[in-house]
Amino acid sequence: MTQSPPITNAATTTAEPGASLWHDAWLRLRKNRLAIFGGAALIVISLFCLIGPACSPYTYEQQDFSQYAKAPSTQHWFGTDKLGRDQMTRIMHGGRISLGVGICATLVSLTIGVLYGALAGFIGGKTDATLMRIVDILYALPFTVFVILLMVVFGRNIVLLFAAIGAVEWLTMARIVRGQILTLKKQEFIEAAIALGLRKRRIILRHLIPNALGPIIVYTTLTIPAVMLLEAFLSFLGLGVQPPMSSWGTMIKDGAELMEEFPWLLVIPAAFFSLTLFSLNFLGDGLRDALDVRTSKD
Amino acid sequence: MKPLSLLLILTTLALVSGCGKREMRADAAIREQILLFGSKSEPQDLDPHVVQGVGEHNIISALMEGLVAEDPKTLNPVPGLAERWEISPDGKVYTFHIRANARWSNGDPVTADDFVKSYRRILTPSLGSLYSYMLHPMKNAKAFNEGKITDPAQLGVKSIDARTLELTLECPTSYLLHAMASHYTWWAVHMATVEKHGDPYKPGNKWTRPGSYVGNGPFVLTAWVPNSVISVRRNSNYWDAAAVRLNGVDFLPIESVDSEERSFRAGQLHRTEEVPNGKIDAYRKDNPQLLRIDDYLGNYYYRLNMTNSALKDKRVRLALNQALDRQAIVDTVTRGGQKPAFSFTPPETAGYTSRAQLKFDIEGAKKLLADAGHPDGKGLPPIEIHYNTSENHRAIAEAIQQMWKKNLGVDATLRNEEWKVYLDTQSGGTYMTSRAGWIADYPDPNAFLETFLSYSGNNRTGWNNPEFDRLIQAASCENDVNKRHELFQQAEALLLDELPLIPIYFYTRVYLLHPAVKNWHANYQDHHPFKHVYLEVPAK
């Protein structure tokens, strides 16, 4: 079984290969209708969350006890919650938090996980063993206790939220990337690059990681929902969104147990959550295909 | 829309196919006379001298009985293991006569000496009993419990003969019989069994396992699978075994209130511990025969930190209190028939109702706040509301936050913490206002008011009033009921005038009960002695 180098010109190109790579990718992405739909949907949802509250006649905290858990109506398009608050406004505010956390915390875990995994996989040997045993240790540590401790030391703030989420979510990413790199490293084009004496940093960033992008993107799209839901758990511990504000995660969590009585309290936040995830996924798949040089030959 | 449409499709399928032939566990259990009892949490232990919880009470009360028992309707003391008793005129000496046929589940007779040894055991400091202070009305019990005296013979308990026990108290204690009937700390353990399974005066004794457990109540322990089920079955050696109608009780520790409610609906329980707040209305409307709402001897309140500079001013505290629409909170937020609390002690607690009453008066509140130099809340720092994470506490805090904002112009922030962190913050006094709940151990104003003694570990507000302390101490040694109540009236008036707390509502117990459960009576402590309860197939 012989494998030809996936990115054949990678080892020899010198003049800004990145620019053309991204440009080509964009051209290919544009042709993928689902990906464009995903991207557009994301933009619409983001605008809805960012601009929406300014257009809403209600605020997220304004209570009206006479409007206890009312189903969607012309007055409250998404209904009201158990304190008589307008759910649409709460969804908008919640979306800011969930999207913000989802994207930022995922970026944190993505950066750490990919670099760490790539480094461990590329260097190998004792360094790899040490780095991966550290990952094992971090996996094992009790997360609840860890978060409470973080809050004691640093107080509750938004940076800590990302730190806490980043601290757990990058571990699996690191393992996946390492697994991919270990395989890629043995392929001829990388061995050639090493033989050519290219700098390690360059090999990792320019050749190894781009070739592992597929699993990275797939796992990233899995990380985003995990992060959004983890935020709901963290707010249980007192970190994360503080009432009367809520996030999609906390709304879904609260709504889950009310699905019989007040289904709109689950269905609507869950619909936004799902729509966002589907869009992200379409976009992710499109990106993956677009960035995969091999598909361009079709 | 996925969950809903999926649900609809599947529900339709279910209706069309007309399933539901499987017999429910609850129905089979009615025939077997086994009560299926949702008991919330895994018990810490089943040793009455070690535990500290309501869930534990339910299980232990099936396995043990006190000298005095409870009337199932009124909870008034009725003869238990003791067939009768005498009280000396000064109210300080109680003499109990134990039944000739009172036996342990292994057949041994129950003797006065069992109680002497048991009381010595629970008061021995090294046992580390969390609830041993319940016995402190007994002469020298506190000193012995705190290690100040070491000779157990000095304790106010002795056996006159095998079947006669004499208790001597520090002060006349009018609620003593109630406490002895309802509180497991006053019940005896079979010392020979305890000694067989480890050091009886240290924690961690393993005598409470099925097969080892020796009790003197209507049932014996037959199974204990952690986090899953605890089974008790009929005790043929119980003195009143003929009167017991249930064959047993299965206690199912279901932590999640939602899971518990679903289990009830799936026919796996006869009684739940709670009802999810969002489902109360639906039950009230569609299945009122299943929903039980009983008054409960407890107060849901906010502690105010008296050392906080903003709250030091009494007018600010009064204003925060008067701006709360408690009726709206219980009607809209809690929805479980709770009663707005305008005093700390619930009305009609052992015949006592506080004369002093707080009020809801927004205009008055605004004026108080302006007098304190904060018109419309100006210059007042945001009031932080501290609570342990729970949907109900959060909703109440959110409502109160809005009321303060709307009615007073005062800003409030919310701070939730996980349970043990919350307790740590509260006892460390690093909060501004903090949610609290107090459930009385026995029906008496003292059970509420003593928590605000300056030296009480349950105070946690930094409030310290020597006059209040004096009144409560005087009341605790007063034998005349009217005089005693008068002392409590003065103390409570003082407490509500100074206001180191904001009472919000008096608790109710909201739970589901299968219609087959009979002889189950609403009462203010939610005690339902199992020897009286039975199951009967409801008439169709």
Place this chain on the structure above:
Amino acid sequence: MFRFIAARLMQTVPVLFVVATLTFFMVRLVPGGPFDAERNVPPEIKRELEAYYGLDKPVFHQYLDYLGRLLHGDLGPSYKYANRSVNEMIAATFPVSLQLGGMALGLALIFGVTAGIIASLRPNSALDYTASSISMMGICLPTFVLGPLFILVFALNLRWVNASGWFDAADRILPAATLGIAYAASIARLTRGGMLEILNQDFIRTARAKGASSTRIILRHTLRGGLLPVVSYLGPAAAGILTGSFVIETIFQIPGLGRHFVTSAFNRDFTMVTGIVIFYAVLIVFFNLLVDIVQIWLNPKLKF
């Protein structure tokens, strides 16, 4: 290979040591102790309890005591459940989680890998979109939504199974399905992605162009490389899934290790938390070792 495994087992010792040490100190630094309660515990009594459990000694002294007992395999007594030991509670709860997790993992692998392969065979076809959308739904419906939904339908409406508990064989179905679906969805996504990577490589295209039937290609060439990301993911996932899910075990009232662990952390049951974490670390190390072995087997170019 033997040397590789032996070396890895040697590495386990420092890992466990570090995990035990960090956890031991972490649980003690967190606010709140095992004997704090809403009803105040008199200080005299608290002192006695702390003395009994050795919590009155300097922390470092406690730590040495703990390590000493750990060497003998004794994880200590529970502080919360007065008459139980940590070893006993793990022995009582782990088999339950193992059984549940094993079933869920089996389901997740069968359905996840199958769906992933189907989707990758005809990328961007209707079949791909169907398979991908179903697996996306599994991701969008978190277990705390799916669990109650299943109970509503199958326990409360259809009355086929119980709503909670772990008594009959039928009690295993819903929780295993709920847990399995959550993981199946992720596995399907990872399989599809991994397979596409390989399918797009030139040697597969060449083979296809030469007219090799697609089934043979998949089986012979692509599965090995395509499953790599799934295998990497599975190491920690398997350890997590087999030690129990707090959410699932709470919703379905299952007496497993996952729920017990989280409850213990909330109870500040120091020994219980530390003990379970050490136990969990052993499993993590074991599964990651297993994964590394499988990875090497999948990729003959790697050497032990």
